[in-house]
Amino acid sequence: MKRSLRPLAATAVIFIIAYAASVLQFPSMLSTRVLGNFLTDNAFLGIAAVGMTFVIISGGIDLSVGAVIGFTGVLVAVLISWLGVHPLLAFVIVLGVAALFGAAMGAAIHYLKVPSFIVTLAGMFLARGGASVITQDSVPINHEFYSAISDLMIRLPGGGRLSFIGLLMVAIFLLGALLAHRTRFGSYVYALGGNPVSALLMGVPVARTTVQIYMLSSVLAALSGIVFSLYTSAGYPLAAVGVELDAISAVVIGGTLLTGGYGFVLGTFVGVMLLGLVQTYIIFDGTLSSWWTKIVIGVLLFLFIVLQRIIFAASAPGEEKPEKA
Amino acid sequence: MKRLHLERLANPQLLALAAVLLINWALFPNFFRITWQDGRLFGSAIDVLNRGAPVAILAIGMTGVIATKGVDLSVGAIMAVCGAVAATMVVAGYPTPIAVTAALGVGIVCGLWNGFLVAVLDIQPIIATLVLMVAGRGIAQLITEGYIVTFNDPTLIFIGTGSLLGFPMAAVIALVLMILVTLVVKRTAIGLFIQAIGVNRSAASLAGINSRILLMLVYGLSGFCAAIAGILVAADIRGADANNSGLWLELDAILAVVIGGTSLLGGKFSIPLAVVGAIIIQAMNTGILVSGFRPEFNLIVKAGMIILILMLQSPLVGTAVGFFKRDDKRVVSK
Numbered sequence: 262m263k264r265s266l267r268p269l270a271a272t273a274v275i276f277i278i279a280y281a282a283s284v285l286q287f288p289s290m291l292s293t294r295v296l297g298n299f300l301t302d303n304a305f306l307g308i309a310a311v312g313m314t315f316v317i318i319s320g321g322i323d324l325s326v327g328a329v330i331g332f333t334g335v336l337v338a339v340l341i342s343w344l345g346v347h348p349l350l351a352f353v354i355v356l357g358v359a360a361l362f363g364a365a366m367g368a369a370i371h372y373l374k375v376p377s378f379i380v381t382l383a384g385m386f387l388a389r390g391g392a393s394v395i396t397q398d399s400v401p402i403n404h405e406f407y408s409a410i411s412d413l414m415i416r417l418p419g420g421g422r423l424s425f426i427g428l429l430m431v432a433i434f435l436l437g438a439l440l441a442h443r444t445r446f447g448s449y450v451y452a453l454g455g456n457p458v459s460a461l462l463m464g465v466p467v468a469r470t471t472v473q474i475y476m477l478s479s480v481l482a483a484l485s486g487i488v489f490s491l492y493t494s495a496g497y498p499l500a501a502v503g504v505e506l507d508a509i510s511a512v513v514i515g516g517t518l519l520t521g522g523y524g525f526v527l528g529t530f531v532g533v534m535l536l537g538l539v540q541t542y543i544i545f546d547g548t549l550s551s552w553w554t555k556i557v558i559g560v561l562l563f564l565f566i567v568l569q570r571i572i573f574a575a576s577a578p579g580e581e582k583p584e585k586a
Numbered sequence: 587m588k589r590l591h592l593e594r595l596a597n598p599q600l601l602a603l604a605a606v607l608l609i610n611w612a613l614f615p616n617f618f619r620i621t622w623q624d625g626r627l628f629g630s631a632i633d634v635l636n637r638g639a640p641v642a643i644l645a646i647g648m649t650g651v652i653a654t655k656g657v658d659l660s661v662g663a664i665m666a667v668c669g670a671v672a673a674t675m676v677v678a679g680y681p682t683p684i685a686v687t688a689a690l691g692v693g694i695v696c697g698l699w700n701g702f703l704v705a706v707l708d709i710q711p712i713i714a715t716l717v718l719m720v721a722g723r724g725i726a727q728l729i730t731e732g733y734i735v736t737f738n739d740p741t742l743i744f745i746g747t748g749s750l751l752g753f754p755m756a757a758v759i760a761l762v763l764m765i766l767v768t769l770v771v772k773r774t775a776i777g778l779f780i781q782a783i784g785v786n787r788s789a790a791s792l793a794g795i796n797s798r799i800l801l802m803l804v805y806g807l808s809g810f811c812a813a814i815a816g817i818l819v820a821a822d823i824r825g826a827d828a829n830n831s832g833l834w835l836e837l838d839a840i841l842a843v844v845i846g847g848t849s850l851l852g853g854k855f856s857i858p859l860a861v862v863g864a865i866i867i868q869a870m871n872t873g874i875l876v877s878g879f880r881p882e883f884n885l886i887v888k889a890g891m892i893i894l895i896l897m898l899q900s901p902l903v904g905t906a907v908g909f910f911k912r913d914d915k916r917v918v919s920k
Binding site for chain 2: 369375376378382386389390393394510513519520550553554558559560562563566570
């Protein structure tokens with residue numbers, strides 16, 4: 262096996278062991294119903310995490326993801342419920358707004374030469390504040406198109422349901438993997454994360470790629486916001502607070518290095534599923550309080566970071582330690 | 587510090603603070619009216635100092651961390667943990683000094699844990715502190731068993747809401763801490779060492795600085811500051827709220843440090859200016875509240891503020907200014 266695939270394999274093996282252990286304790290967890298809900302319940306997180314994977318592989322970070330999800334939800338709800346816009350047109354509008362928003366952040370990061378951390382922090386305040394200024398309350402969405410999409414699902418044997426949003430997430434992951442590993446843009450992203458200076462010298466269009474990366478992240482966050490509004494049938498300005506942290510955790514657990522230049526989109530999928538497994542297990546157990554979720558995620562995060570360090574130290578004995586960014 | 591030079595007062599941070607205060611005054615003419623009541627000062631300006639104290643205290647610790655090219659995302663969660671420890675121990679009947687000492691100790695341990703991950707395991711600071719940021723609130727919930735632990739301990743309440751010479755206790759604590767840490771950093775070589783690590787850690791280590799111990803110390807200080815802020819916030823509302831205590835305050839603290847002119851790329855730093863940054867943020871908060879705007883505008887104003895600072899600090903503007911000055915030394919940005 263290729264050495265570079267080790268972290269991905271480690272994540273997958275840990276997921277399988279954890280799932281097998283859960284099934285041994287609660288046999289009913291091995292059902293199409295639970296697996297279907299895995300996809301549906303984590304759809305919005307997964308879609309946002311795909312964008313985050315690209316940002317992190319390029320050596321950056323995007324803190325605005327959760328706020329963009331909240332803002333999108335509110336904008337979609339207001340457009341549909343208050344202004345009577347057809348949902349499809351509303352989707353096009355919010356995706357366009359998000360693309361502009363992401364492009365502005367990418368341009369600020371590149372041209373002002375400031376860390377992505379602080380630019381996307383401003384973006385987070387702006388999007389969350391914008392959503393709260395539009396409305397303070399939860400805006401319900403009652404449109405036949407919405408209920409039609411919510412009812413759209415494939416029934417599996419054993420009572421499981423593959424919902425539209427769950428399948429959409431899987432599709433986004435596959436497209437993301439293709440984009441990362443089979444296109445020129447994908448190679449540019451890896452090159453940028455590996456070393457921005459040598460990427461520039463090799464002729465990577467750094468400015469355009471940086472703008473595109475943050476555009477991609479914001480557009481996927483907006484798509485995730487649309488999915489979230491489909492999931493809850495409402496738009497709420499304080500929705501999805503802190504989702505960026507879950508997304509970052511999923512990306513790290515999925516084997517992507519935060520220093521950039523190395524990672525897998527499909528690893529993030531396993532990371533999202535592992536987070537979903539923790540939540541489902543705690544629901545199944547019933548006696549554990551929900552705050553154990555946070556502790557377990559923290560412990561997992563720690564384990565994977567240490568694991569990555571050990572694997573990289575073992576696989577690159579002669580090399581110098583990577584300089585701290 | 588012996589003499590105050592006039593030109594040293596004219597730095598961008600103090601000008602910005604003056605501008606924010608002037609705008610507040612224009613929007614709300616009673617902003618500077620301070621009254622003496624029940625043995626203490628009252629007024630919006632005093633309120634700014636009182637409410638700004640927790641973020642100012644966090645910013646003191648955060649400045650050191652950012653100066654070493656790091657960042658501490660976990661301070662909000664550490665606040666929740668330490669508030670929970672203090673409240674739970676007081677309710678369980680321990681004497682207040684022991685409860686406070688224990689909470690401070692827990693804060694230091696949390697900070698040292700972050701420092702261990704960063705200094706010994708060589709993990710990126712943003713990720714190393716993310717672990718505790720995610721897990722910390724869960725731990726705080728575990729301590730309070732999911733409830734908001736309320737208490738009636740007079741000493742603890744005095745720390746949060748009392749006053750010294752008319753000034754709110756929280757502001758006094760922040761001021762004392764700022765002076766102490768600034769003196770230690772500026773009057774010893776520690777400040778120089780911190781700066782050296784931030785500029786180039788390998789070079790600093792080769793020059794004989796024990797970067798591991800120093801990084802542990804810096805993160806430990808950040809945890810200690812977070813513990814103080816956590817106790818203050820819990821004492822202020824007479825209860826430890828594991829979910830909301832210190833929520834997103836790490837971002838405000840980072841913002842305060844950045845406003846204070848400390849570079850996120852490590853090196854140059856100033857603790858008093860970071861505290862000024864925290865007061866600027868709080869002055870904007872209070873200004874928006876007292877002038878009758880909706881509090882949601884706060885986030886947008888904050889975002890605007892960050893964008894403005896980024897524009898001013900960016901090398902692009904520096905090059906432009908250099909160009910107009912016809913400076914021979916062109917700024918070559920990496």
